Structure formats: structure tokens, C-alpha cells
Amino acid sequence: xxxxxxxKQVLNLDDEFELRADGLDVDRDYCDRDLNEWDDYALExxxxxxxxxGGDIEVVAATVGAEDATAELRKCLAKGAxxxxxxxxERLQDCDxxxxxxxxxxxxxxxQPALVLTGVQGADHGQAQTGVALxxxxxxxxxxxxxxxxxxxxxxxxxxxxxxxxxxxxxxxIRCPAVLTIQVGINTPRYASLxxxxxxxxRSVDTPALAELAIDGAAIAAARAARVxxxxxxxxxxxxxxxxxxxxxxxxxxALIRDIRGxxx
Amino acid sequence: MSAVLVIAEHRGGxxxxxxxxxxxxxxxxxxxxxxxxxxxxxxxxxxVLVPALSLEGVDELLLVPAPxxxxxxECYAAIGAALIAARRPRLVLxxxxxxxxxxxxxxxxxxxxxxxxxxxxxxxxGEDLVATxxxxxxxxxxxxxxxxxxxxxxxxxxxxxxPASRPGGVPATTLEVPVGxxxxxxxxxxxxxxxxxxDVGAAEFLLAxxxxxxxxxxxxxxxxLAGRMGATLACSRPVVDAGWLPKSRQIGQSGRTxxxxxxxxxxxxxxxxxxxxxxxxxxxxxxxxxxxxxxxFGVARVGxxxxxxxxxAELRALFP
Ligand SMILES: Cc1cc2nc3c(=O)[nH]c(=O)nc-3n(C[C@H](O)[C@H](O)[C@H](O)COP(=O)(O)OP(=O)(O)OC[C@H]3O[C@@H](n4cnc5c(N)ncnc54)[C@H](O)[C@@H]3O)c2cc1C
Ligand SMILES: Nc1ncnc2c1ncn2[C@@H]1O[C@H](COP(=O)(O)O)[C@@H](O)[C@H]1O
Numbered sequence: 001x002x003x004x005x006x007x008k009q010v011l012n013l014d015d016e017f018e019l020r021a022d023g024l025d026v027d028r029d030y031c032d033r034d035l036n037e038w039d040d041y042a043l044e045x046x047x048x049x050x051x052x053x054g055g056d057i058e059v060v061a062a063t064v065g066a067e068d069a070t071a072e073l074r075k076c077l078a079k080g081a082x083x084x085x086x087x088x089x090e091r092l093q094d095c096d097x098x099x100x101x102x103x104x105x106x107x108x109x110x111x112q113p114a115l116v117l118t119g120v121q122g123a124d125h126g127q128a129q130t131g132v133a134l135x136x137x138x139x140x141x142x143x144x145x146x147x148x149x150x151x152x153x154x155x156x157x158x159x160x161x162x163x164x165x166x167x168x169x170x171x172x173x174i175r176c177p178a179v180l181t182i183q184v185g186i187n188t189p190r191y192a193s194l195x196x197x198x199x200x201x202x203r204s205v206d207t208p209a210l211a212e213l214a215i216d217g218a219a220i221a222a223a224r225a226a227r228v229x230x231x232x233x234x235x236x237x238x239x240x241x242x243x244x245x246x247x248x249x250x251x252x253x254x255a256l257i258r259d260i261r262g263x264x265x
Numbered sequence: 266m267s268a269v270l271v272i273a274e275h276r277g278g279x280x281x282x283x284x285x286x287x288x289x290x291x292x293x294x295x296x297x298x299x300x301x302x303x304x305x306x307x308x309x310x311x312x313v314l315v316p317a318l319s320l321e322g323v324d325e326l327l328l329v330p331a332p333x334x335x336x337x338x339e340c341y342a343a344i345g346a347a348l349i350a351a352r353r354p355r356l357v358l359x360x361x362x363x364x365x366x367x368x369x370x371x372x373x374x375x376x377x378x379x380x381x382x383x384x385x386x387x388x389x390x391g392e393d394l395v396a397t398x399x400x401x402x403x404x405x406x407x408x409x410x411x412x413x414x415x416x417x418x419x420x421x422x423x424x425x426x427x428p429a430s431r432p433g434g435v436p437a438t439t440l441e442v443p444v445g446x447x448x449x450x451x452x453x454x455x456x457x458x459x460x461x462x463x464d465v466g467a468a469e470f471l472l473a474x475x476x477x478x479x480x481x482x483x484x485x486x487x488x489x490l491a492g493r494m495g496a497t498l499a500c501s502r503p504v505v506d507a508g509w510l511p512k513s514r515q516i517g518q519s520g521r522t523x524x525x526x527x528x529x530x531x532x533x534x535x536x537x538x539x540x541x542x543x544x545x546x547x548x549x550x551x552x553x554x555x556x557x558x559x560x561x562f563g564v565a566r567v568g569x570x571x572x573x574x575x576x577x578a579e580l581r582a583l584f585p
Contacts, residue, residue, distance in 0.1 A: 011401065012402075013402070015558065017401075017404070019405075026401065026405065097370070098370075098374055098380060101370075121366075124401060125398075125400045126382075126383055126399075127383070128361075128382055128383070129366070129369075129370035129380070129382050130370075131370075132366065132367060132368065132370040132371050133371065133373065135371065136342060136371030136372075137374050140448075142338055142367070142371070142449075143338070143367070144338070144363065144367035145363045145367070161455065162367075163363065163519055164276075164363050164454075165363060165518055165519065166519070166521075166522075167515075167519060167520060167521070168454055168455070168456060168457060169454065169455040169457075170336075170451065170453075170454055170455075171451075171452040171453050171454070171455065172449050172452060173450045173452050174448060174449035175448040175449065178448070178449075184502070184503070184506050185502070185506035188508070222377075225377075225379055225380035225381070225414075226381045226396075226411055227410055228407055229395065229408040229410050230408050231400070231407050232405065233404070233406075234405070234406045236563045239552070239562055239565040239566050239568040240566065240567050240568070241567075241568045241569070241570065242567060242568070242569045246571055246572070246575045246576055246579050247579050249569050249571050249576065249579070250576055250580045251583065253569060253576070253580065254583040254584065256551070256567065257494065257528070257530070257551075260527075260528050260549060261528065
């Protein structure tokens with residue numbers, strides 16, 4: 001049995017980030033890259049299912065991304081994923097969530113997992129769309145914002161708790177195979193061991209071409225659901241800033257708080 | 266005439282307030298699109314919700330009976346798709362809520378519609394619809410359009426439109442829509458733990474720590490500082506997820522709202538939309554962050570660019 005975890009490399013802006021010359025995205029040179037926070041929890045959940053289940057469960061981490069996204073797959077391998085798969089093609093440049101969902105759907109058809117886990121959202125764009133779009137393309141059951149999960153391979157179902165607004169939770173029974181989007185806080189992700197990191201460095205990552213996944217490049221391009229007109233830094237109302245060294249800032253802040261709250265200065 | 270279709274959100278027999286906000290969003294763009302506004306109510310007894318959604322400016326309520334007790338994502342996606350096929354709306358608006366993100370992308374993907382999520386502004390530019398959202402921790406904005414798409418599906422950020430509130434007489438039409446297989450089943454709700462050690466919603470002065478507080482030890486120092494200042498300690502979500510503070514202290518979409526708060530001191534909080542949902546209304550927000558571009562400064566009255574741990578240490582000396 002197999003669990004597929006979809007992971008995304010996200011960009012974090014530097015303090016002095018700049019937009020790309022075409023004004024449609026940020027310049028990648030001013031960014032750190034990282035494994036999407038939500039995906040770390042999704043991977044951990046898959047690893048725990050494997051450990052609880054004993055025996056025959058394979059955890060596969062998959063990403064749609066250019067060469068440098070391999071680093072995120074290695075993090076997953078270092079933590080214990082059995083395999084990493086990365087899909088890329090020039091035609092996926094600047095792809096949106098719908099295009100990614102099409103690629104992932106083809107990958108799921110090849111891998112035939114019993115469960116697909118994604119993050120609720122990417123920390124980069126907060127789209128929160130790829131997992132549910134993937135489920136729809138596969139016509140699979142789905143549940144979003146899962147904060148507790150009990151998977152029963154034998155029964156072919158899972159009991160999940162979805163986290164709703166205001167701390168309310170919903171209990172849902174769902175047939176599997178299914179796509180679940182995993183919320184942070186569902187578990188505490190492990191750190192990779194030094195040994196895991198060393199071993200992962202030497203392992204190869206599978207990189208099937210679009211054609212091998214029976215994906216039509218033109219169809220993928222047509223799946224783009226929105227076009228970026230422009231990206232810009234919004235004019236922000238700046239608050240009054242308290243300047244100075246930490247000691248001076250603290251003194252000014254303390255005085256301000258006492259002013260607002262009343263009482264002795 | 267083309268249409269803007271709003272899909273209402275309700276839970277436990279009550280319309281969720283965000284529904285009236287997206288009705289307002291629909292009313293705001295109707296003229297530019299030359300469109301009618303239709304509001305769909307999906308559920309076991311859609312008729313019960315008619316009074317709550319008979320709002321001035323809405324042209325028609327579409328009542329769609331469905332064999333579900335509460336929200337079900339496949340059912341909503343199937344009915345949404347069927348309504349698009351029947352009414353061919355130019356625009357479909359769905360809340361960017363936990364339920365909204367559970368089915369809106371499915372409608373977008375299977376129908377090959379234009380799609381964007383967490384949109385907070387909308388306008389027409391000639392024939393084009395332009396949607397605005399933000400990215401990279403709210404540091405930049407993105408304008409999107411949808412060339413060649415007859416229908417565009419958008420999820421709309423809660424809190425971005427003042428809710429439509431004036432009642433009006435709106436005709437209702439019942440539509441029978443076949444729903445396909447449903448592979449998940451609602452099994453009840455679990456209410457949030459009412460207990461907890463404090464009620465952060467009731468506090469007037471909150472000192473809230475975020476991930477930027479760094480570690481558990483510094484969070485504990487901040488707790489001590491809060492006590493000396495007369496503030497109640499609160500936090501953002503990662504602090505709870507890390508196990509530094511209990512869930513009862515969390516402010517935001519999936520936590521508590523700082524209902525009574527008048528002074529909110531935020532230490533090392535970036536200002537994600539889900540956190541702001543619980544506190545951006547507070548009269549005086551003071552934000553401390555190492556990053557001068559952090560989004561939290563956009564809602565703050567006073568800002569301090571500083572290391573949170575260092576500032577906590579300095580403040581502790583001033584509140585003996
Ligand atoms: C469905 C859903 C529901 C959610 N509900 C909630 C919710 O209820 N409440 C909530 O808070 N979040 C919620 N979130 C999570 C939210 O999206 C953000 O991830 C979260 O609010 C970020 O918390 P943060 O600002 O503490 O951390 P980060 O975004 O990581 O920000 C840390 C900040 O600290 C600053 N910093 C770092 N080091 C220092 C230092 N030494 N000194 C000073 N500043 C420093 C950084 O510049 C940064 O701005 C939810 C997300 C989803 C998808
Ligand atoms: N390029 C990608 N490759 C693999 N999985 C992805 C990719 N983009 C998004 N996902 C998955 O979809 C989730 C939601 O991302 P998003 O829809 O971009 O907010 C992420 O947490 C990932 O699990």
C-alpha cells in the first residue's frame with residue numbers, strides 16, 4: 001500500500017526583495033526556499049501511518065518543480081520517505097495551482113496510492129486550491145483542513161476531524177482512496193537525523209517526463225485558470241515608529257503603555 | 266442578461282455572516298458586468314434560510330434541496346457545477362472559508378473555469394474581470410484576469426466587504442439538481458473547549474506572542490512580563506502548534522477573537538490574514554517585529570522594529 005504526499009517548495013522573501021523585470025513575480029534571487037510548512041505536517045502524518053500500520057506501506061513524496069525543488073524532496077527522504085518523485089517541464093514555468101493539480105493527477109494515476117495527503121495551503125501564495133482541485137480531477141473523495149486522522153486501510157476509510165472557524169471541529173467519515181489536505185498542528189513533525197540526511201543525499205529522485213505520465217503539454221498549458229496582470233508592493237499606511245536602541249525603544253513603549261492604561265509612569 | 270452567482274454558506278441552520286459579505290461583493294460588481302445577482306442556498310431545508318438572505322439588490326434566490334445534514338464537499342461541488350451549466354453566470358462567488366476551500370477549487374478544476382482564491386478586491390476593466398489577492402505573507406499584491414473564460418469562480422476573503430444588510434423582497438425558485446455519489450459523511454461537531462485557564466476574548470489588554478518570540482523560554486519570559494504589565498497573554502497559531510502555549514490563548518480564525526481588547530501588543534507576529542481575523546479591529550495595536558515590512562505594521566497604530574526577545578528583556582526591567 002502506498003501513501004502519496006504532495007510537497008511544494010515555497011519562496012520566502014528577503015528583507016530587500018525585488019520584483020522581476022516583467023513585474024509579474026518576485027525575483028527568485030532575493031528569496032530563500034523552503035519546504036512548505038503545511039507539507040511537513042502532511043509528511044509526518046504519512047510516516048506515522050506507516051509506523052503504526054507496520055509492514056507494507058510505502059510513503060512517496062512528490063513535487064512539481066524545477067531542479068532546485070529536489071532539495072525539498074531530500075528533506076522528505078531524510079525524514080523517512082521511501083521515494084521522491086519530481087516532475088518538471090519548461091512549459092510549467094509560472095504554473096498555477098490548477099496546472100499543478102493536472103500534473104499531480106497524472107502522477108496519482110501512475111502511483112495508485114491508497115491515500116493522498118497535501119497541505120492545506122502553500123505559505124507562498126496561500127491559494128489553498130491544489131489538493132481539492134486534484135481530488136476533483138481524480139473524482140476522489142476529499143476533506144480539507146484535517147487536524148486529526150485515523151486511517152484504516154482494511155476498512156478502506158478514514159475518520160477525520162476538520163478544523164472549522166472559531167475552534168469548532170467537524171467529524172467526518174470518508175471513503176478511501178481520498179485526498180486529504182492537512183492542517184498544521186495535527187502532529188509534531190520530526191527532525192531529520194544526521195544519518196537520515198547523509199543517506200538522503202546519496203539517493204536518487206525519480207524524474208518522469210510529462211510524456212511518461214501521459215500528460216499532454218498543451219492541455220496543461222490550457223489548464224491555467226488565471227493570468228497575472230501585475231504584481232506590486234501595496235502602499236501601506238505606516239504606523240508611528242518608535243526608533244532608537246532596544247533600551248530606548250523599551251522605555252518609550254513602557255511610557256506609551258502606561259499612558260494608554262493609566263496608572264503611574 | 267449575465268449573472269453573478271453567490272453560493273451561501275450556513276452551518277447548524279444559521280447563515281454564516283461571510284455570506285452577506287460576498288453578496289455585497291456581488292452587488293458591487295453587478296453594474297460593471299451588467300449582471301443580475303442570484304444567491305444559491307444548498308441544503309436539506311433551503312427554504313428556512315430565505316428570510317435571512319432576502320437582501321435588497323438580490324434578484325433571485327435559488328433553493329437547491331440536497332440530501333445532506335450539513336456541508337458536504339462533493340455535493341456542493343456537483344450542485345455548483347450544475348448551477349453554472351444551467352445559469353451560465355459570468356462570476357461565481359464563494360467564501361474563502363474552511364468549507365469554501367473544500368469545494369470551490371473542485372468546481373474550478375472540473376469546469377475549466379477561471380479561478381482565483383482569497384480575493385479581496387474586484388473590478389471590471391472593459392470586458393475583463395480583474396481580481397486582487399496578496400502573496401508572500403501579504404507583502405505584495407497580485408492582479409489577475411481570466412482571458413477566454415466564460416465563467417470565473419472566486420473565493421472571497423472574509424472581512425473584505427461590509428455585509429449587505431438591508432432586507433428586500435426576493436423571489437425564490439426551487440431547483441431540483443441531481444447529486445452524484447457522496448463518499449464522506451458528517452458525523453457531528455466538537456465544540457471548542459470552553460474552559461481553558463483564561464478567556465482571552467474578554468481581556469482589554471493583550472500581549473500576544475508569535476513565532477518570532479523564538480523559543481519556549483522566551484515565551485515564558487513574555488508571560489511573566491504580561492503579568493507584570495497587567496496584560497493577558499495571547500498568541501498566534503504556531504506558538505500553540507509548537508506546544509508553547511495552550512490553544513485557549515490563540516487569537517485568529519481558528520482560535521478566539523479579541524472581542525473586548527483595546528490594546529494589543531504583538532511581539533513577533535507577521536500579520537497573516539487568519540491572525541488578523543481575530544484582532545485587526547482592536548483600537549490600539551502596537552507591533553514589534555524584526556522585519557520593517559511585516560504586514561502587521563499595516564494594521565498597527567505604533568510600530569517597533571526590534572528583536573522581540575531583546576525587547577522583552579528590556580521591558581521586564583521597566584515593569585518590576
Ligand atoms: C485554515 C487556517 C486557519 C488558521 N488559523 C489561524 C489562527 O486562528 N491564528 C493564527 O495566528 N494563525 C492561523 N493560521 C496560520 C496563519 O496562516 C499563519 O501561519 C500564522 O498566523 C503565522 O503566525 P506568526 O505570525 O506567529 O508566524 P510567522 O508568519 O512565521 O511570523 C513570524 C514573524 O516574526 C518575525 N520575527 C522573527 N524573528 C523575530 C525576532 N527575533 N524578533 C522580532 N520579530 C521576529 C518575522 O519577521 C515574522 O514577521 C491559520 C491558517 C489556516 C490555513
Ligand atoms: N508544485 C507543487 N508540487 C507538489 N505539491 C504541490 C505543489 N503546489 C501545491 N502543492 C500541494 O498543494 C498544497 C496546497 O498548495 P496551494 O494550493 O498552492 O496553496 C500544498 O501544501 C502541497 O501539498
